[in-house]
Amino acid sequence: MAVSAQRYSAVAIVLHWAIAAAIIFLLPLGFWMHGRAEDGDVSAEVFRAYQLHKSIGLTVLWLSLVRLGWRLLNPPPHMPEHMPGWERFVAVATHWAFYGLMIGLPLTGWLYVSTGWSIHDQAPLPVATHYFGLFQVPALFGLNQADIGLRETAANGAFTAHYLLAYAAIGLAVLHVLAALKHHLFDKDEVLAHMVPGLRAPFEQEAPPKNTTRLAILGLGLAVILVALTAASLHLLSGGSAATGPQANSSFEVVESQTTTPTAPPTTTEAPAQTPLAPQAPAQGQASSWRVDAARSSIAFGFSMDDGSGNSSRLDGRFARWRADIRFDPNDLENSAVAVTIETNSASDGVASHDAYMREPGWFDSAAQPTATFRSTSFRQQANGYEARGELTIKGRTRNVTLPFTLIIDGATAVMNGTVAIDREDFDLGKDVEGAEMISRTVDVTIRVQATRAP
Structure with missing residues (x-):
């Protein structure tokens, strides 16, 4: 009888890679925007990039909340039996830290733009946030109507938190990838196969039975992710000349x-x-x-x-x-x-x-x-x-x-x-x-x- 690895559900896999792809797209874009703003760039190119960054960031927030809810209702696959107690603890802590980052990053960004304040110029910057041009996103806690002192303090605090969380996400992601590769290449267990569609665990002798519904969800979900990334990239590139x-x-x-x-x-x-x-x-x-x-x-x-x-x-x-x-x-x-x-x-x-x-x-x-x-x-x-x-x-x-x-x-x-x-x-x-x-x-x-x- 063939041995097969337990895997995450198709919905969990799609949500995982959608959030990962969005964050990978947002991090370099965010650092680029920060550098341009520090240099005083107020061009249409930067304006467009900020609107796209905010829209995708809010999407990460919604998807992360859905992912968290799905995780609570659908327990993840069991960890390999050979894993020592300390490694299990680190794995669980890392996953929950990711949830904190996935929710904290967009929330601090939303809080910052809600203040209508520029930390680069230390001056009001009342630029509304439009979710992919569909509707205006409200300011959190009515901060855009608060007095100048509160807006400045909140903006500086929120931006600092957002910036630090971005670096924390990079560090945690590197550790996460290295750990997954370690499990697959050295421990030769099923950890990486849990989340990568089509990947067999090293000990699997044959592919698991096909599940049509699962394949349809994976195919459609991954296709949507690819199309969304392509559209976001084209949006930035096509508008650059207007600046x-x-x-x-x-x-x-x-x-x-x-x-x-x-x-x-x-x-x-x-x-x-x-x-x-x-x-x-x-x-x-x-x-x-x-x-x-x-x-x-x-x-x-x-x-x-x-x-x-x-x-x-x-x-x-x-x-x-x-x-x-x-x-x-x-x-x-x-x-x-x-x-x-x-x-x-x-x-x-x-x-x-x-x-x-x-x-x-x-x-x-x-x-x-x-x-x-x-x-x-x-x-x-x-x-x-x-x-x-x-x-x-x-x-x-x-x-x-x-x-x-x-x-x-x-x-x-x-x-x-x-x-x-x-x-x-x-x-x-x-x-x-x-x-x-x-x-x-x-x-x-x-x-x-x-x-x-x-x-």
């Missing part, structure tokens, strides 16, 4: 006055793309040329959306392709200038269906009106910086707007930040569109331009 927009061709020039220190409240101005700047008056200082850092510059937007039951949620997005031309002289505001050109079909808030709607005639009408522009008409100095007054044109409709902004020059780095609130109905955004009443009329537009001094 390289015309901002790489932007220009940034500042006249640094001999009487103005670099830490004084500065101003930023931008010149029309392919349009000459206003005539320059003699300056007190010398004009410095700067190179715009596309990875650290962004034009973002945010709005509120009613879910139909009286509750509203914040949605944030950005434009992946734009150009800004800036010339600023704090002692000659009259001859300073700024111009921004935005490709409206590059707008994205992380929800695929929203991105498609924004290009349609009722919104940006990107086919007929592919760009939106802002051109300054005057500048004024304010207590905390400056304001640029100018004309904003969207869908062929021009309105006067005032953009408060600051410009800080620190050695070889210059950073301009500005935020302006616009009424979307002034530009017929959402006009005669079903459901537009669920979207706030006020849209906040935030501009960040970072540049390095040219040699």
Whole structure:
């Protein structure tokens, strides 16, 4: 009579490899995202990666809870009789540690993004989480509405825990694989065959009897895992080119006055793309040329959306392709200038269906009106910086707007930040569109331009 090894159920095997594949995909992606964020990269590529990372991470959480429930209802195969007591203890402890990691990793990540706080910039970062673009994921414990101090503390604690758990998962996974190989190659028992479909234990003389239902579940489950991994990889690769927009061709020039220190409240101005700047008056200082850092510059937007039951949620997005031309002289505001050109079909808030709607005639009408522009008409100095007054044109409709902004020059780095609130109905955004009443009329537009001094 042939001897055969006991195995996990088909459902347990599919859940095991689905969770393992997702975590293997998420770990390098997470470290890459962290490195890019540490470098100040706010590109659409990083934005897309964060949304995918969060969606897959939440999937790991749901699958891990299902796996835990299945484990409690369906005891695992018995351990080999030759295993000493200490090894059995370590094996059990390792499996339960994995459950803790599989649940703790996504939970700490969810807690971190719920705070709406960036640990890289130590500043608010209200980017909503959309589960594969299907629906918005709520913030845990209402942290996004808490005071700044609590959000900052929670964000730093959650991120530290998430980061440490990632390294713990790597270490535990390495030990887990080495132990499984040790059982198969040296102990020659059935431990590895418990979980690997189609693998025989070293002592098995023939394949176990075929179970059609088991094979169907394994085949379908493993196929879904492969398709999901392929789709996630293609999603990242296909969208990568959108991050390289015309901002790489932007220009940034500042006249640094001999009487103005670099830490004084500065101003930023931008010149029309392919349009000459206003005539320059003699300056007190010398004009410095700067190179715009596309990875650290962004034009973002945010709005509120009613879910139909009286509750509203914040949605944030950005434009992946734009150009800004800036010339600023704090002692000659009259001859300073700024111009921004935005490709409206590059707008994205992380929800695929929203991105498609924004290009349609009722919104940006990107086919007929592919760009939106802002051109300054005057500048004024304010207590905390400056304001640029100018004309904003969207869908062929021009309105006067005032953009408060600051410009800080620190050695070889210059950073301009500005935020302006616009009424979307002034530009017929959402006009005669079903459901537009669920979207706030006020849209906040935030501009960040970072540049390095040219040699």
